[in-house]
Amino acid sequence: MNGSTLRNGLSGLLPWILPALFVLAWIIVSETGLAPTYLLPHPEAVGRAGFTYIFGDPGQGAYAGRFLSDAGASLFRVFMGFSLAALLGVPLGVLSGRTPAVRRLLSTSVNAVRAVPGICWLPLALVWFGIGFKTTIFLVALAAFFPIYLNAASGARGVDPLLLQAGAMMGVRRLRGTFAILLPGAMPSIMTGLRLGLGIAWAYLVLGELTGVPDGLGAVIMDARMLGRIDIIVVGIILIAVMGRMSDLILKFSLRCLFKSARRMT
Amino acid sequence: MKPRLTVVSPKAVSGVRLPILEVRSLTKVFRSSHAPVKVLEEIDITAAAGELICILGPSGCGKSTLLKILSGFIPPSAGEMRLDDRPITRPGPERCVVFQEDALFPWLTVAENIAFGLRGKGKDRRAARREVDRFLSLVGLTPYRDYLPREISGGMKQRVALARVLILKPQVLFMDEPFASLDAQAREEMQNLLLSLWAKLSHTILFVTHDVVEAVTLADRILVMDKNPGRIRAEIPVALDRPRRRDDPEFIRFSRMLHDGLRGSGEGNLPGWP
Numbered sequence: 001m002n003g004s005t006l007r008n009g010l011s012g013l014l015p016w017i018l019p020a021l022f023v024l025a026w027i028i029v030s031e032t033g034l035a036p037t038y039l040l041p042h043p044e045a046v047g048r049a050g051f052t053y054i055f056g057d058p059g060q061g062a063y064a065g066r067f068l069s070d071a072g073a074s075l076f077r078v079f080m081g082f083s084l085a086a087l088l089g090v091p092l093g094v095l096s097g098r099t100p101a102v103r104r105l106l107s108t109s110v111n112a113v114r115a116v117p118g119i120c121w122l123p124l125a126l127v128w129f130g131i132g133f134k135t136t137i138f139l140v141a142l143a144a145f146f147p148i149y150l151n152a153a154s155g156a157r158g159v160d161p162l163l164l165q166a167g168a169m170m171g172v173r174r175l176r177g178t179f180a181i182l183l184p185g186a187m188p189s190i191m192t193g194l195r196l197g198l199g200i201a202w203a204y205l206v207l208g209e210l211t212g213v214p215d216g217l218g219a220v221i222m223d224a225r226m227l228g229r230i231d232i233i234v235v236g237i238i239l240i241a242v243m244g245r246m247s248d249l250i251l252k253f254s255l256r257c258l259f260k261s262a263r264r265m266t
Numbered sequence: 267m268k269p270r271l272t273v274v275s276p277k278a279v280s281g282v283r284l285p286i287l288e289v290r291s292l293t294k295v296f297r298s299s300h301a302p303v304k305v306l307e308e309i310d311i312t313a314a315a316g317e318l319i320c321i322l323g324p325s326g327c328g329k330s331t332l333l334k335i336l337s338g339f340i341p342p343s344a345g346e347m348r349l350d351d352r353p354i355t356r357p358g359p360e361r362c363v364v365f366q367e368d369a370l371f372p373w374l375t376v377a378e379n380i381a382f383g384l385r386g387k388g389k390d391r392r393a394a395r396r397e398v399d400r401f402l403s404l405v406g407l408t409p410y411r412d413y414l415p416r417e418i419s420g421g422m423k424q425r426v427a428l429a430r431v432l433i434l435k436p437q438v439l440f441m442d443e444p445f446a447s448l449d450a451q452a453r454e455e456m457q458n459l460l461l462s463l464w465a466k467l468s469h470t471i472l473f474v475t476h477d478v479v480e481a482v483t484l485a486d487r488i489l490v491m492d493k494n495p496g497r498i499r500a501e502i503p504v505a506l507d508r509p510r511r512r513d514d515p516e517f518i519r520f521s522r523m524l525h526d527g528l529r530g531s532g533e534g535n536l537p538g539w540p
């Protein structure tokens with residue numbers, strides 16, 4: 001084994017060091033009885049609960065085999081809310097980044113609304129949309145919108161005017177210029193905004209689901225708290241972390257597949 | 267009345283060619299925060315088809331501003347400009363620019379950058395690809411076709427910048443100190459490349475520089491600019507034989523004279539000039 005493969009192996013290990021240390025610490029405090037099991041269950045208990053939750057048959061117990069339907073419901077909500085935010089945020093952001101009039105029109109209001117913590121919208125959303133699907137999507141879309149919009153705007157504003165001039169002199173008109181120069185030029189920022197937005201989407205998903213929807217990962221956590229099933233709460237938290245990370249990877253991967261600029265500039 | 271300079275070198279430029287670019291009394295005033303600044307005053311330029319004109323002037327005399335106006339990026343305050351008898355109003359592929367700074371699209375490869383202007387011109391893929399291959403080899407970048415701009419040197423970037431506009435067959439080519447940021451050797455290579463492309467494709471070129479030797483190497487005619495306000499002080503035909511050699515005594519004599527003449531600026535004259 002030569003130096004460079006060793007180094008590659010090491011840097012491949014790097015991301016797993018913190019989780020491993022964390023689990024180790026968890027095992028130690030559980031084994032030594034530092035943390036009582038009603039506050040923090042033993043990793044093994046959590047592992048077993050997680051296994052039943054994911055692979056168990058529905059008859060086996062309270063949460064057995066519910067994972068697929070919960071994850072599906074949560075993913076669908078995140079996807080819908082995030083898509084809505086992206087469909088509004090990217091075009092509006094690019095527009096306001098390039099057009100001073102649009103920027104002046106939007107910026108005050110956007111910044112005012114942004115200053116309101118997302119959780120404040122919850123009561124209003126409950127009144128408007130009732131408990132469940134629509135409220136969750138509203139919250140997710142609202143929260144994800146701001147990072148997407150703001151990053152798209154600053155990306156579009158930051159595109160080198162020389163590139164647009166170069167396009168104009170090569171006979172590129174507005175429409176093609178937008179797609180062939182402006183969007184690729186702003187792509188690194190747009191991508192950052194989308195990834196931040198997706199992260200926030202997961203946070204607000206849980207908030208929306210805590211209000212008493214029957215399914216979804218957030219709902220499971222809330223339900224488990226009422227029933228005192230700490231192990232299931234921990235399982236839910238870990239699964240949300242894993243799915244959040246996976247969705248970020250998938251987003252990055254699909255952007256790279258779809259856009260040269262995402263592939264070559266980030 | 268400014269004294270006009272006459273032919274210096276033994277041979278006169280021969281052949282009557284039709285004017286393709288005509289600039290009359292072009293003036294540009296910038297309204298800055300304090301007071302209006304007159305950057306260009308009464309600029310007159312006539313370029314014949316196929317002519318290579320160098321605009322030589324000190325930093326800040328308005329060379330870039332002049333090219334920006336001629337390319338249609340900013341409007342003049344007064345004056346007239348016509349290309350092929352049509353007024354110039356906005357940017358277009360018949361007047362291409364090679365910028366001083368790197369203006370390649372960083373997300374496109376060398377070949378894609380060169381092909382950029384061809385897209386949307388209704389060329390079929392096969393023909394477009396042949397064109398791109400031809401211009402890649404003309405600027406000597408065939409082995410680098412799939413490199414990204416950040417992976418190639420400054421000189422190569424300017425080759426790409428040259429190829430991507432030459433492929434559009436512009437009627438005039440504006441070049442704004444395109445080689446100023448290169449080292450001496452790369453600059454010389456690029457000048458030779460430009461001259462060989464010019465011999466092959468015979469474009470009309472307006473080349474801005476502040477380097478006397480570069481101007482004498484390239485130009486059929488040198489327009490010397492003054493500062494504050496920017497205007498054309500002198501018009502000097504360069505009748506040295508081509509290909510020109512930088513170590514030719516005639517070349518050196520000519521460059522020295524021009525150089526000395528420039529140093530005595532401010533009097534609206536080139537002292538020491540015959």
Ligand SMILES: Nc1ncnc2c1ncn2[C@@H]1O[C@H](COP(=O)(O)OP(=O)(O)OP(=O)(O)O)[C@@H](O)[C@H]1O
Pocket residue numbers: 296297298303305323324325326327328329330331332476
């Ligand atoms: N947008 C602008 N607003 C106000 N003044 C400007 C503007 N653009 C250029 N100027 C002024 O016009 C003058 C000429 O600028 P320009 O860039 O054309 O000079 P230049 O001859 O190209 O110089 P250099 O050789 O350094 O590139 C400068 O004094 C500059 O301050």
Ligand SMILES: [Mg+2]
Pocket residue numbers: 329330331442
């Ligand atoms: Mg300049």
